[in-house]
Amino acid sequence: MKNTILSLFLFLIFICCSKQNKNESLNDQIKNTKNNLDKKNNEIAIKYSTPIKGYNVSAKWLIRGKIESKFSKNFKGPAILTFENIKTKEIFWVIHPEFTIDIDKENLKHIIVVDDEFVKNESFTQVCKYVKPKFEKVGTSKEEEGFGYVYIPFFFQDVDFDDVDELILTYATTYEKGGSINKIFKKGADKNLEFSEMTNEPFTNFSGFYYGNPNADAYNYTTIDYKNKTISHHESSGDGGSREIIYEFKKTNNNPNYILFGKIDKNNFENSEIQKRTVFKYNDYGEIVSVDKIKQPTANARL
Structure with a gap:
């Protein structure tokens, strides 16, 4: 039963991800997808050799092509990851939209590539070290x-x-300037x-x-400060423009967990000499209760 459910989900992933002609009927799309599934995207079973954070982990993977990167020759595609709790035997799952592994040399014979383009693959099983x-x-x-x-x-x-x-x-594909x-x-x-x-x-x-x-x-990256309970998103345009969004968390009398109470958005994308700063405050229910906007010179401003 479990294998049937996983196979159905993989089939649905492929339908959702396939690029179909808008003029095709639904039946034609389903028929073509089934044919493509049979010819190109045979299921690959992945098993991790050791438990990971208390789970036995496995995956069922469909290759959809090669990673578009000059630094990688790997293949990518959607997968369903299953996590079996070692103690309770409960099985949790998640859809991974863009999965990849380093395929063992002996398994490369199951994959056909022509002119550096993925054509099809046979089913195989690979045991991976996490x-x-x-x-x-x-x-x-x-x-x-x-x-x-x-x-x-x-x-x-x-x-x-x-x-x-x-x-x-x-995700399997990395950004050109680092980060995933x-x-x-x-x-x-x-x-x-x-x-x-x-x-x-x-x-x-x-x-x-x-x-x-x-x-x-990396032009875009995310950092966490566990001591001060903040999360920061950083962006850069590559031509002097930058943005930083700082999210602040705290505990309240109404909630035992840390909740978002403040956000500071700083950027100079429009003018490298002027930084726009927007400060948001939130209530205990995650609703914005105040917004303050400030403009100030940056370090690049002419004196």
């Missing part, structure tokens, strides 16, 4: 320069200050075995969280 981030807390260190980028499709870390690890997915797309997920309630994406700010945008710090020359 590689965790080099630093215990991602997004807190600026010392990653020189270590080199190692793709990690997922890892666990507390990012909302509740001492419970969230699941963080890393990251999505944050929480484990569902007891009756919901799906990891749920966190869509409230600042968690809906965690671009460049993994390997996105300034030493990686």
Whole structure:
């Protein structure tokens, strides 16, 4: 039953991701998708050799093409990750939109590439060793320069200050200037075995969280200050423009957890000599109660 459900979800992913002609009927799209699935996107089973944060982890993966990067020859595609709790045997799952692994040499024979383009693959199973981030807390260190980028499709870390690890997915394609797309997920309630994406700010945008710090020359990156309970998003246009959004968290009498109470948005995209600063304040229910706007000269301003 579990395998049937996973296969159905993979089929749905492929339908959603396929680029179809708008003039095709729904039946034609389904027929063509089934044919493509049979010919090109045979399921690949991935098993991790050791438990990860108390879970036995496996994946069912569909290749959709090669990663568009001169630094990678890997393939990418959607996958369903399943996490079996070692103690309770409960199985949680999440859809990973853009997954990849380093395929073992003996398994490359199952993949056909013509003129550097992916054509199709046969099904195979691969056992992988999990590689965790080099630093215990991602997004807190600026010392990653020189270590080199190692793709990690997922890892666990507390990012909302509740001492419970969230699941963080890393997309296969990296930004040209360093950093990856990251999505944050929480484990569902007891009756919901799906990891749920966190869509409230600042968690809906965690671009460049993994390997996105300034030493990686990333234009966009996310950092966390666990001592001061802040999360910061950094953006750069490459021509002198920059933006920093700082999210501030605190506990209140009405909530035992840390909640968002302030946001400071600083940017000079329109004029490198003038910084616009917008300060938002929130109540205990996450509603904005005040907005203050300030303009001030930047360090680039002419004296």
